[in-house]
Amino acid sequence: MAFRLKRKLRQWLYLTHRWIGIVTCLFFAMWFISGVVMMYVAFPGLSEKERLAALPEIAWAKARLSPDDAMKAAGLTRYPRELRLMMLADEPVYRLIDRSGQRQTISAMDGRGVSEISEQQALAIAARHPASKSPHLEEMIDRDQWSVVARYDPLRPFYLIHLGDDAGTKLYVSSRSGEIALDTNRTERVWNWLGSIPHWIYPTILRQDQPLWRQVILWSSGICLVVGITGIWIGILRMRLKRRYASGNITPYRGWMAWHHVTGLIAGAFILTWMFSGWLSVNPGNVFADRNTARDMLQRYAGHDAATIAAKWPIAHPDTVEARFVWLDGSPLVITSSRSGVPTVLDASTGTAAVLPQDRLWDAAAKMLPTAQMTAREVLKDYDSYWYAHHRTRELPVLRAIFNDAAQTWIHISPVTGDVLGQVDSSRRTYRWMFNALHSLDFQLLLKYRPAWDIVVILLSILGTIVSISGVVVGWRYLKR
Known part of the structure; x- marks a missing residue:
């Protein structure tokens, strides 16, 4: 039997x-x-370096509204998740994302809300791109193979603009806000039909x-x-x-x-x-667990919740293509970025260069988890198994705050800008080995050599x-x- x-x-x-x-x-x-x-060949996307390179320098003389005025015009009662000043073609605008994820664009010239841009404005935005030669509108699209994922939903539909360069670059310019959401080139589009699309079973439909x-x-x-x-x-x-x-x-x-x-x-x-x-x-x-840092943790790190920043105006820092207005441990800061991506930290109340002592960053980080203790403070000068570069660069050095909460949370912080770069807990560290290590073989010994x-x-x-x-x-x- x-x-x-x-x-x-x-x-x-x-x-x-x-x-x-x-x-x-x-x-x-x-x-x-x-x-x-x-x-x-990675799936097409817009890196931070590419995004900044496509922005014109801020015309500070045209920016008549302060950040506080912009928040008031947007009807905010709490400090937004993001508050940035940049150019929309020839006009300075504030881009805001509130705590619920809703986006608004406010003109820094007259405070009006920008919810639609014209074809001419979209072409003017594309003309500022460093690869632009003879930009022309190819079509108006809502969703295609390269813009299929949900993170682009708040920006749809797009002006699809061909830059006329040798690489066949195409820009996806939001018809709602004028932001460049994505760029692709001919090489990416061709090779991804042999790479990411079949691998992820990624047809648009x-x-x-x-x-x-x-x-x-x-x-x-x-x-x-x-x-x-x-x-x-x-x-x-x-x-x-x-x-x-x-x-x-x-x-x-x-x-x-x-x-x-x-x-x-x-x-x-x-x-x-x-x-x-x-x-x-x-x-x-x-x-x-989710990889994103909880909003209440970020609010405690900022140490400020009201829709005010009282920045000295205008900052008028040269070569700036973007200015971010943030709070860190109860202090207002302006982080400006040049087209090359190099950040400069300014004290928002004086407009002068600000220094971020590490002790101040550690103190702010400790407030993120008030029911836990920070048991270790690490300054990573080299990549390790949990903070490493693979297919994309990552900032070094970086601060790592280790907590004794039930999830065994680690928080990574930029010592340059004070930005929270991400967090991992025991669940995400397990996932790193069970997915990343087994699937991509991204072991440090192999990547290093x-x-x-x-x-x-x-x-x-x-x-x-x-x-x-x-x-x-x-x-x-x-x-x-």
Whole structure:
């Protein structure tokens, strides 16, 4: 009885792997090949450096409204999450984001709200871009392949403007606020059809429905995970290291099936952990904590909640393309940025350069979690396993405040501007190892000595591709029979 049950279970094991694998091996091959493309070509976005480079210098003489006047014109009773001054073509404007996430644009010339811009204004904004040659409107769009995600919703629809440069750069200028939300170039658009789009299963028609897309990722990667587990199980059952087969090999198979068996054994652990981490990428069951810093924590760090800042006006700092008005531990600051991205911190009450002593930053950070104690203060001068650069740069040095709360929270702070750069708790640190480390292999030892990381990831991806393509060939032959 036990023998028959064992034989039946083994039979189902083989059938499950064979028939589900026929379909899923196509997904495996697609994911491994597209993953290599993604190592070198990211999904289009607008970096902070690109955003600042496209802004003109602030015309301080035209800015007649103070930040307090702008908050009053916006009808705010609490200090906003963001308050920035910049140019909209030839007009200085304040851009505000309140605590609920609502955006407003207020003219710094006359206090009127800006909720719509014309095609001529959009073209004037695009003309200031450093890559602009002969900008022209291509079309008006609400959503396309590159602007599909929800974070662009407050800015839709867009003027899609072609800059006429050799790289084929296109700008997405918000018709509501005039902000440049995104830029793409020809290289990004072409290679992403071989990279991020197939890898993330990212066609617009699916990705615009976030809940549906999430379920597709969960189920497709989950089923592939079952195929990986059954494949390794079968591979071990059919492998003979000591009492080998009559041919002298460790596998009973030949041809494509032998390739599938042997490479599956070699790369099995990688394939399995890679699929598992891919499944975790959408945070099934919301097991892992949110990465964003809570608003009440940021408010305590600022030490101010009223819609006032009483900045000395005008600041008139030269070469400035953006001025951010912030509070830090009850003190008003203005952080100006040049087109190169270099920040300057000013005391808002005097307009003079401000110095941020680290003790002051530590004191402000300690107030973020009033029910916990700051147990350690670290100054990171080099990257480590939790603060590192991979596909994007990160500020160094950086301050890390460590707390003894139940979540074991770490908060990272810029010693230059005082900005809270992010937080991680024990849940996010676990996610870092279970997703980032297993999926991207972003171990510091490999990243520090690149191209070691490139070589390891490409070799493992080649093995995974061999397993996948051999599985496709074998599956096709079964179907033909």
